[in-house]
Amino acid sequence: MQREWSEEHELLRRSVNEFVEREITPHVLDWESAGEVPRQVFRKLGELGMLGMRLSPEYGGGGQDFWFTTVLLQELMRCGSIGVPVTIMAHAEFATMLIDRWGSPALREKYVRPAAAGRMLGALGVSEPDAGSDVASLRTRAVRDGDDYIINGSKLYITNGTIADYITTAVRTGGPGHRGISVIVVPGDSKGLKRRRIQKLGTHASDTAELFFEDCRVPADNLVGTENDGFRLVMSGFEGERLVLAVIACAHARAMFDEARKWGHQRKAFGQQLLGFQVWQHRLADLLTRIEAAEALTYRGIDLYVNGRPAQSEISMAKLFATETALDVARECAQFQGGLGYMEECLMARLHRDALALTIGAGTSEMMRGIIARANNLTAGAA
Numbered sequence: 001m002q003r004e005w006s007e008e009h010e011l012l013r014r015s016v017n018e019f020v021e022r023e024i025t026p027h028v029l030d031w032e033s034a035g036e037v038p039r040q041v042f043r044k045l046g047e048l049g050m051l052g053m054r055l056s057p058e059y060g061g062g063g064q065d066f067w068f069t070t071v072l073l074q075e076l077m078r079c080g081s082i083g084v085p086v087t088i089m090a091h092a093e094f095a096t097m098l099i100d101r102w103g104s105p106a107l108r109e110k111y112v113r114p115a116a117a118g119r120m121l122g123a124l125g126v127s128e129p130d131a132g133s134d135v136a137s138l139r140t141r142a143v144r145d146g147d148d149y150i151i152n153g154s155k156l157y158i159t160n161g162t163i164a165d166y167i168t169t170a171v172r173t174g175g176p177g178h179r180g181i182s183v184i185v186v187p188g189d190s191k192g193l194k195r196r197r198i199q200k201l202g203t204h205a206s207d208t209a210e211l212f213f214e215d216c217r218v219p220a221d222n223l224v225g226t227e228n229d230g231f232r233l234v235m236s237g238f239e240g241e242r243l244v245l246a247v248i249a250c251a252h253a254r255a256m257f258d259e260a261r262k263w264g265h266q267r268k269a270f271g272q273q274l275l276g277f278q279v280w281q282h283r284l285a286d287l288l289t290r291i292e293a294a295e296a297l298t299y300r301g302i303d304l305y306v307n308g309r310p311a312q313s314e315i316s317m318a319k320l321f322a323t324e325t326a327l328d329v330a331r332e333c334a335q336f337q338g339g340l341g342y343m344e345e346c347l348m349a350r351l352h353r354d355a356l357a358l359t360i361g362a363g364t365s366e367m368m369r370g371i372i373a374r375a376n377n378l379t380a381g382a383a
């Protein structure tokens, strides 16, 4: 979809594009095998100002709005491996934005500045074995002990979990429900923190972990915001996270569509190009229409968000529609490639499996529908 990008956006686009071509794309298969993006990539991204775009300038960030993140993501997505942008966003957006927005000056100095420079790597730990969509039911408990908190419990499916230097962690400090939750930054080298990498179906370049806290002692100064106000903080990050997923999904869908179109011109069957068959012309036309619609919805969500307007419903629509579209585009385009689309060495096969996580992370499609229903007077009892 076309948008009027500023000269600044275009400059950023060119420099990210060059970086991706030179430093990322040639290595993504190795990183997928290794299950993580190497440290030195973060240092380089930090030096170029690509990690701290939305972080505060007084702590080394760029103070830019989400349109810059959009450009960054669109170009990162050209590497053909969703695990790469997901790793970068879990660090720069999900884990660090919360500290930057709500943390004390000392905490921001300690974590935000090195995060923006790529000297430290972060993860966001919210989900648990028995609390995923239902964040308010999380059970990992932090108890105050002098100048520390002692944490016990576990977290599941945490991106960057085994490699992070700090985990922005949602814990229970009070009673049940959303009012008893706090956010505490847990240093990765804390005694009592154990981590286990989990193997996934896709997004192989991103590290995903289960974390165990066993009498894990963390300085009380690492509390973000005030005690028992953490649910609000976690929720405040969700709009940005969902937009990140929507932008990734749109770029992903377009990458798969472009691959399919190329293939449709090359591959012949029954004496003609596959795009000679009207059935495939129409199927790809439908996909392109949906991709354009997903981009339009996503851009509308971003526009409202950067202008500080209420956007929860629109952002949920964008996340829902873009990620479901990417999943459908993946299935259709893989089918179009026949046997090749099932082979590990085929880009489409990797894009196909990477699409499977998009409708789950940062709130499932069912959660998005729930938000849209509540925001638009679609629940029983609402007059």
Ligand SMILES: Cc1cc2nc3c(=O)[nH]c(=O)nc-3n(C[C@H](O)[C@H](O)[C@H](O)COP(=O)(O)OP(=O)(O)OC[C@H]3O[C@@H](n4cnc5c(N)ncnc54)[C@H](O)[C@@H]3O)c2cc1C
Binding pocket: 090, 123, 124, 125, 126, 127, 128, 129, 131, 132, 133, 134, 156, 157, 158, 159, 160, 203, 208, 357, 360, 361, 362, 363, 364, 365, 366, 367
């Ligand atoms: C690749 C990947 C990376 C992730 N990274 C992180 C991370 O960095 N940090 C983090 O904290 N979490 C992370 N997650 C976890 C993610 O946020 C959760 O998986 C997600 O919120 C869903 O929670 P769940 O898996 O426990 O599923 P559940 O909440 O158990 O849901 C299971 C199914 O039931 C449905 N369901 C649940 N409640 C309702 C309802 N009320 N109405 C209708 N349907 C419902 C869901 O939509 C889903 O289909 C990641 C997940 C993935 C897959």
